[in-house]
Amino acid sequence: MNPQHDRATTHDLGGAIRSILPSLERFVRFEGVDPARARSKWRSALDTSLPVAGIGRDAVLAELADLVVANGLRVGHPGFSGWVTTMPTDVGAAADLAQAVAVPQRWWATAGNFVDDLAMRWLIEMLGFPANFAGTFTGGGSTANLIGMGAARQHAGERLGLHPARDGNVGLVEPRVYCSTETHHVVGRALGVLGLGRRSLREIALDNNGTIDLDRLQAALDEDAAAGRTQVAIVGCAGDVNTGRVDPMPELARIARERGIWLHVDGAYGGWGVLDERVRERFGDVATYDSFAIDPHKWLAAPVGTGAVIVRDAGILGRAFEIETGAYDRERQAPIGVDDTGSPFNELGLGTPDFGVDFSTPARGVAVWAILREIGSDGIKERIVRHNDCARLVAHSARNHAELELLAEPVLSICCFRYRPVGWNDESKLDALNEAILLGIRARGRTVTSSTRVGGRFAIRPCFINPRSNSADAEALVHEVLAVGRDLLGTT
Numbered sequence: 001m002n003p004q005h006d007r008a009t010t011h012d013l014g015g016a017i018r019s020i021l022p023s024l025e026r027f028v029r030f031e032g033v034d035p036a037r038a039r040s041k042w043r044s045a046l047d048t049s050l051p052v053a054g055i056g057r058d059a060v061l062a063e064l065a066d067l068v069v070a071n072g073l074r075v076g077h078p079g080f081s082g083w084v085t086t087m088p089t090d091v092g093a094a095a096d097l098a099q100a101v102a103v104p105q106r107w108w109a110t111a112g113n114f115v116d117d118l119a120m121r122w123l124i125e126m127l128g129f130p131a132n133f134a135g136t137f138t139g140g141g142s143t144a145n146l147i148g149m150g151a152a153r154q155h156a157g158e159r160l161g162l163h164p165a166r167d168g169n170v171g172l173v174e175p176r177v178y179c180s181t182e183t184h185h186v187v188g189r190a191l192g193v194l195g196l197g198r199r200s201l202r203e204i205a206l207d208n209n210g211t212i213d214l215d216r217l218q219a220a221l222d223e224d225a226a227a228g229r230t231q232v233a234i235v236g237c238a239g240d241v242n243t244g245r246v247d248p249m250p251e252l253a254r255i256a257r258e259r260g261i262w263l264h265v266d267g268a269y270g271g272w273g274v275l276d277e278r279v280r281e282r283f284g285d286v287a288t289y290d291s292f293a294i295d296p297h298k299w300l301a302a303p304v305g306t307g308a309v310i311v312r313d314a315g316i317l318g319r320a321f322e323i324e325t326g327a328y329d330r331e332r333q334a335p336i337g338v339d340d341t342g343s344p345f346n347e348l349g350l351g352t353p354d355f356g357v358d359f360s361t362p363a364r365g366v367a368v369w370a371i372l373r374e375i376g377s378d379g380i381k382e383r384i385v386r387h388n389d390c391a392r393l394v395a396h397s398a399r400n401h402a403e404l405e406l407l408a409e410p411v412l413s414i415c416c417f418r419y420r421p422v423g424w425n426d427e428s429k430l431d432a433l434n435e436a437i438l439l440g441i442r443a444r445g446r447t448v449t450s451s452t453r454v455g456g457r458f459a460i461r462p463c464f465i466n467p468r469s470n471s472a473d474a475e476a477l478v479h480e481v482l483a484v485g486r487d488l489l490g491t492t
Ligand SMILES: *Cc1c(COP(=O)(O)O)cnc(C)c1O
Pocket: 084, 139, 140, 141, 142, 143, 145, 184, 186, 239, 240, 241, 266, 267, 268, 269, 270, 295, 307
């Protein structure tokens, strides 16, 4: 080895990609029995000690292809409808690679930096926000909610003449954030990170619609106002991950405005639902939101690690997350102009360092730009409507089939239902049977889905966001539940 040269190869990117390509192509065909099941094989092959000399390019690419890719996670399989996750489509994956190679930072006056910013403006427009709203891409919904809560804290502090981002939370009196019991747990964690404390979350029970009880919310707000507590935010849930219900946003917006409290909406999963005219109304006027979290890596199928937060007041967000630049990087931050003479390194490009918690990051918007450019807002809208239809199809079967029971009427693309043999009333037996059905259908491999509890009952819970799935996959899931249920009861 010549110590003057780095041991990592840098001269044949094409060769490296070509050598793993057949394995990637095989993986996305999702054929046969899922090889990732054979854990003992790949685990023992991969579990090596720290390489000192390194095994070299070809050997590691072979391991990547044969062990990592070949045993990958089939969340893009058309029959997969579990949790709230999927994998990128072709263009999203290609853009991710292109970005990793050619846009290795969101900074400076590059085409990648430009489309990152453009993608955010397109999202703002597509979701119906006024053009003066601003946003940033984040690592996911967790960070998007953290940033929204950080802006809310700043807003609450500034109303009291304080500057929490600079001075901390001193002066915020027993801060409170209001949300329903269905709100995702990352919101509480965000409050922990911000030093407001997880216990500052005041979780309001649901009403008969399965969304936040507005009377209880008003009572809690009155009580805390009378006690002089600092009211930081009302958090609306735009698509809870158990049932897909959307809190009544027009009412939450009115309450928040009347009381001067920040309205944050967690639409990480369901925010894309604004594109389906049939449920659009539930979201109210998005222009009334102060901050909004949404995950392109969910329904948009951007590469995982792509969240977004959109806010009304970029000034507050900027004060909440302001970066105190070091002397080494105090250069011009501006929209990328049309000056063809200077080095791209003379301008930082727009970037949004004051809007988040990352400094160096991938230009996550490159993949979002590519996805929107490929299929347009119409293509996204069709996907949302198709998937909401999938949930309605499952609900229709569950309502009409003697051996099925619908547990929650779908609003978006989640449907909660269960298998219920005629005459069965024992809840714990029904829970156990449905849990066994869930595992049974995974074992068969045609469909994979997940579960939740609705009113204490174990529910089979598909969530359709997978670009590769359609009504045939929803029908297959119903078929599988019936087949496995009957099989387990010995009634086939
Ligand atoms: C997924 C999700 C989150 C968490 O987002 P990540 O992207 O997983 O970090 C938060 N809230 C809701 C409603 C979600 O669907």
